[in-house]
Amino acid sequence: MEETQEPKKRFFTRRKFIFTSVAAALTDAFLIEPNLSSVTYRNLRVPYLPPSLNGLKVIHLTDFHYKPDKDESLMSGIIEKVNALNPDLILLTGDYIDGDNPEVDPLIDQLKGLKAKHGIYASMGNHDGWHNSAEHYRKRFEAIDTGFLINQNTKLDIKGESLHIAGTDFIWKGNPDPLATLKGIHPLSALITLVHEPDYFETMIKYRDHHLQLSGHTHGGQCRVPLINYAPKKVKYGEKYIYDAYQQKDSSIWVGKGIGTTGIRVRFSCLPEIAVLTLTG
Numbered sequence: 001m002e003e004t005q006e007p008k009k010r011f012f013t014r015r016k017f018i019f020t021s022v023a024a025a026l027t028d029a030f031l032i033e034p035n036l037s038s039v040t041y042r043n044l045r046v047p048y049l050p051p052s053l054n055g056l057k058v059i060h061l062t063d064f065h066y067k068p069d070k071d072e073s074l075m076s077g078i079i080e081k082v083n084a085l086n087p088d089l090i091l092l093t094g095d096y097i098d099g100d101n102p103e104v105d106p107l108i109d110q111l112k113g114l115k116a117k118h119g120i121y122a123s124m125g126n127h128d129g130w131h132n133s134a135e136h137y138r139k140r141f142e143a144i145d146t147g148f149l150i151n152q153n154t155k156l157d158i159k160g161e162s163l164h165i166a167g168t169d170f171i172w173k174g175n176p177d178p179l180a181t182l183k184g185i186h187p188l189s190a191l192i193t194l195v196h197e198p199d200y201f202e203t204m205i206k207y208r209d210h211h212l213q214l215s216g217h218t219h220g221g222q223c224r225v226p227l228i229n230y231a232p233k234k235v236k237y238g239e240k241y242i243y244d245a246y247q248q249k250d251s252s253i254w255v256g257k258g259i260g261t262t263g264i265r266v267r268f269s270c271l272p273e274i275a276v277l278t279l280t281g
Helices: 002-035 068-084 105-111 126-131 134-142 178-182 198-207
Strands: 038-045 057-061 089-093 120-123 146-148 152-158 161-167 191-194 212-215 244-248 251-255 273-280
Touching: 002 068, 038 251, 057 068, 068 105, 068 273, 089 191, 089 212, 105 134, 120 161, 120 191, 134 146, 152 178, 161 178, 178 198, 198 212, 198 244, 198 251
Parallel strands: 038 273, 057 089, 089 120, 120 146, 161 191, 191 212, 212 251
Antiparallel strands: 057 273, 152 161, 244 251
16 A cells, blocks of 8 residues: 555655746746846957056946836836946947837936936837837937937047947848948947847948947847756847857957846846946957
């Protein structure tokens, strides 16, 4: 009799363990992770960066997909963390709105609290472009002293040295123009480009083979497999460069995990991210 009960007991113990593990993972993915934030630190090279700008601290934020009824506390906490980091520059790479509530003003009310020594600059994401014009966003970002770059660039004067920031239009059904984006930038100038969709890096290095590109779009996979850190879900224009830093020729790309979510509000093993990028020459 005991020999038949013991295997049955082990079976129920395993089933209980599996059930408990799944329940914990679902709780984490739906109720915990989307409301937390992480801080990631990376040192990234910018070719031709003047020596006096070595160590410049850039904070990269992307893919807000802001849901006013759910993300207000998350965003307030992120802004508080960012300001406490005392950044030199803050760079934003698009997807500010959520498709179910495509108005950017609630997020703008939050972003106006950001502070950086040498300015804040932004580019547009595909979700933004699918719902409103570039001018719709430009007007609102410029009202909070944030440069909004669409197929254009600007030159910053920091410590008497130059650093260019350039931003393309979004790629997915947008009108990116690399020539216009890079117009007037000297070939030996330090350059950071803001391009929402990371796989467009392959195109950008054909026009400029030495720069640092910042991108988002992939959300780092949004849900990743723990331990092996694998992102099973891919998105158009974000299939090759999913998360982290990569290099091609003399250029690098950083792809951030982003802050918000698309579709179901879920994240697993992929916390919303504040990326602190320290520039080196």
